[in-house]
Amino acid sequence: MNAQQLVDLISSRTSAPLKRMETPGPNAEELKLIVEAAAAAPDHGRLHPFRILEIPSDARDALGELFAQAVKERQEAPTDEALARAREKAQRGPVLLVLVGCFHGSEETSIPKYEQMISAGTALQNMVLVAHALGYASRITSGESARAASFHKGLGLSENEEFLCFISLGKIDDPRPAKGRQEAQELLSIWTPD
Numbered sequence: 001m002n003a004q005q006l007v008d009l010i011s012s013r014t015s016a017p018l019k020r021m022e023t024p025g026p027n028a029e030e031l032k033l034i035v036e037a038a039a040a041a042p043d044h045g046r047l048h049p050f051r052i053l054e055i056p057s058d059a060r061d062a063l064g065e066l067f068a069q070a071v072k073e074r075q076e077a078p079t080d081e082a083l084a085r086a087r088e089k090a091q092r093g094p095v096l097l098v099l100v101g102c103f104h105g106s107e108e109t110s111i112p113k114y115e116q117m118i119s120a121g122t123a124l125q126n127m128v129l130v131a132h133a134l135g136y137a138s139r140i141t142s143g144e145s146a147r148a149a150s151f152h153k154g155l156g157l158s159e160n161e162e163f164l165c166f167i168s169l170g171k172i173d174d175p176r177p178a179k180g181r182q183e184a185q186e187l188l189s190i191w192t193p194d
């Protein structure tokens with residue numbers, strides 16, 4: 001693959017609407033490749049500032065309860081429809097991953113948290129790109145519920161860990177072209193010292 005082909009592959013990745021995402025998701029071997037790509041993310045100080053959790057199909061209902069619980073904590077009397085919509089979020093995507101930030105504080109390292117977050121972000125991009133190269137669509141999601149303390153606890157995250165996002169992976173029939181991206185010529189400017 002030459003550089004132009006790589007850029008074409010990167011540029012052709014778009015996020016898939018979850019409702020149109022179908023089975024199958026990546027198999028175990030493909031998932032291993034995707035995770036291998038995450039491990040290749042730039043990591044200042046080798047702090048390993050992220051990890052990946054897979055939510056298997058038999059744990060989706062339990063995840064749905066975490067979503068419902070988070071809604072109950074935010075709303076005084078949520079409707080049955082609202083709770084059903086919350087639970088449904090756990091079912092999206094044949095393969096569902098959680099990117100977890102494992103951040104080291106200033107008492108442990110001089111490397112700031114924002115660098116560790118960037119590292120996790122690059123791992124995320126590596127993962128969705130490899131999924132795309134394998135022919136899978138992806139969607140990255142987060143949401144208010146996933147930031148709830150009960151969600152954090154339910155996922156079994158420790159004190160220094162943070163939920164960063166879900167990554168849903170599956171197949172999609174006709175991926176839509178990307179919209180609203182910046183033009184390369186607008187991104188790059190030349191610094192001129194005073």
Ligand SMILES: Cc1cc2nc3c(=O)[nH]c(=O)nc-3n(C[C@H](O)[C@H](O)[C@H](O)COP(=O)(O)O)c2cc1C
Nearest residue numbers: 013014015016139140141142143164165166178179
């Ligand atoms: C960490 C993170 C969390 C996101 N959470 C959501 C979300 O909860 N809902 C949503 O619609 N898009 C979310 N997005 C944005 C989409 O996944 C997607 O990247 C965006 O719509 C741009 O589309 P594109 O990837 O096709 O360029 C999130 C993106 C990132 C990086």
